[in-house]
Amino acid sequence: MGDTMQPIYVDLASESDDPQVTEIDSLCLTCHEMGKTRLLMTKIPHYKEVILSSFSCDHCGNHNTSIQPGQYQELGVCYHFTVREEKDLSRQIVRSNHATVSVPELELEIPADSEKGEITTVEGILRRTVEGLSQDQSERRLYHREIAEQIEEFISKIEELLECKTDFTVVVDDPSGNTFIENPIAPQQDPYLKRKTYKRTKEQNALIGLNFEDPDEQEVAEKQDEDNEDEDETSVKDEVLIFDTICNHCSKPTKTNMKVTQIPYFKEVVIMATSCEGCGHRTNEVKSGGGISEKGKRITLKLTDPCDMARDVLKSETCEIEIPELGLHLGGGLIGGKFTTLEGLLMDIRNDLENNPFLTGDSSDNSRKAIIQKLIADLEQVRNGNLQVTIKMNDPAGNSYLQNLYAPDDDPEMEVEEYERSYEENEALGINDMKTENYEEESIDPGSSNLICS
Template structure:
């Protein structure tokens, strides 16, 4: 293959998961023949691989039967199962909360304690809906065959009518209620109408999955093997011998001194389009801090460039909080290490970014601000054309203020809060001097923060 053909092949590559665009003449839909669940004759299912801003990659499926007219649509998550499950508690107080968009997978359970409503996971297919849509779907399910039920089982029908009346009261907001979504796969999303500010009515909790939950998702560990218990005693001595034999080899192969000057490469998938690409990884040491692993990825298919930082040490004994006053170009040049557990906040803009939004990265103050701006600018108008004008105007105003900050016209205070204590901000003062624009505070973590980091379940004595 000539270099010209190779260039043309690379240019013709398109991301597997692309943004929905009205100007895209080739949306890459796939049609497959499938059986109709209503008349059992052949129909057509259309598949579209796309992305939801601020969320993940999804597969949209639409079915239509030309024989009986039956139609259905479904959404499935195409992203990997997350490391932790997610529980979202939304306090519904007004019509705006009812209109919040919700993305849920097959593994999402839904409950409303006020009316004792519980929808188990895997009982409904994943979908893109709203809070009101979840209630409306429940009412439709209860109403089905209600006329026949009134004749054959009048008492049960009367109880269902009374319960439907309660659900309609929720839709009419006659009282406040709490919607609880829990997903062991971690692939759920609830719209934040206050973006880019934090959501005062929504609480998000990440939790460690139990073994039985991992098995539901198809995740198994070597200990789950049927013969694991039988072979435990036989393998103990051999495993000890292997560790003793491999220890000097591992120390030579993975020694810190050797890795400090070496760049390792491994295959991975692009986080935007899902195409295969290479990630470069290097171990380095930040002065006055600790060793970190820096990873950089460039996708040749969609051109996405990402970098990520993993701390080489464990969780520190105390959390750490930085307040950086950004007033001039010198402040923009500070080195910043933001770990995966560090959240960002700019009080002057009422803008707050969660720990998982930008990931871990080693950059400067300017780089952090540019990354925050780019994420809001590229994916800020949630669901694009369907976004409210008020949200669009609010985001445009925030982006304009980011431009003023980057032009040194608007001084702000950037706050980095890391409960794990694995973040770092460079001081511009000399050793014996105090940096007036940098405040560093160490604090004791709360129970909830330890729970988020998985420290409450760790037992280090008498185990």
């Protein structure tokens, strides 16, 4: 049965799978005649699984499209984008229906769930706001002149922003984590676009419809885990665990191998590898076994020898990578957690740049494509040992590692620095909400685990 199972989300980049479009009859809310809704479950490369919806009515010509992400992310996301010139209005935005959009300079806020998820631009959001405010203005001028004048004044302010006479800020906050704002100078960091992830509150989880486990069941599960922890710890470290999962590329059933291992001169990590027999897609992911370190870590390596390409690299999902000589700056979430070699890391970066539709696809202009092609060529030169550059790794969680070929002695070409995290970095890691100080045991009665604040 597993061999005949078809993928749920079809990758549009794949030519082997025909898009499975579902058509259903649905009521047009404009003319109240029956129209057609077309649904396609697909996967946008380097983004995530989505459901594309398109409605059209042959009777009145009404037409609209929407996008709905297939699953929620582990963390919420908030973007702060400063609009300074006309081309900034064309920034592409993938916005879920759970995202709140605001412009602080106007005290304008578009609440979540007020509109369907969509792929749009900054200008598109502001234009649609103007259109919404302009509706019924003729009636207001007759019966509520004062309100109509206030709305006209507000529309004029939006029009001024659309002319880019002054800088303004667009804030998009999405607790589901399914929102994205384009960076046109990628892979370099955009100084006018700030992205922050955060842990959702219980209220936010409830708003987006996430279910919670029963507290009693959770308590029982935690107690069972504690009872079995000592018994299972040794056996887990010595064996490879295999469990069933779903391929994130073709959605067919596959298996993931997981092993706990110790990296010399570093720490314990969990390595997970998946190889799908259905589509051949292979992934590996690394998680730190010791949680977040007390300090952040910066690693700087000067490449001076082709042998450097064989150095082992552990890149956590919070680690940023920079190559100043190439003008390359990658955020932690671009290629996720990896345990590979330096050569393998550069190949992953190159492949990601080549296959990213926002950088090299039809929506990308020729000048940007030329920059990306030049960067890809430079990365190949670095990988072949023909170009010497500096690799910088910055991990606020302190869970990244680059092999020291001279260990236990110092590496003359590598510098490792530990640093105190800033408040903003702790906030992004969710540490500021963790309060564990000033707690002591209430009693030493066996079987009691109650804690009180001293």
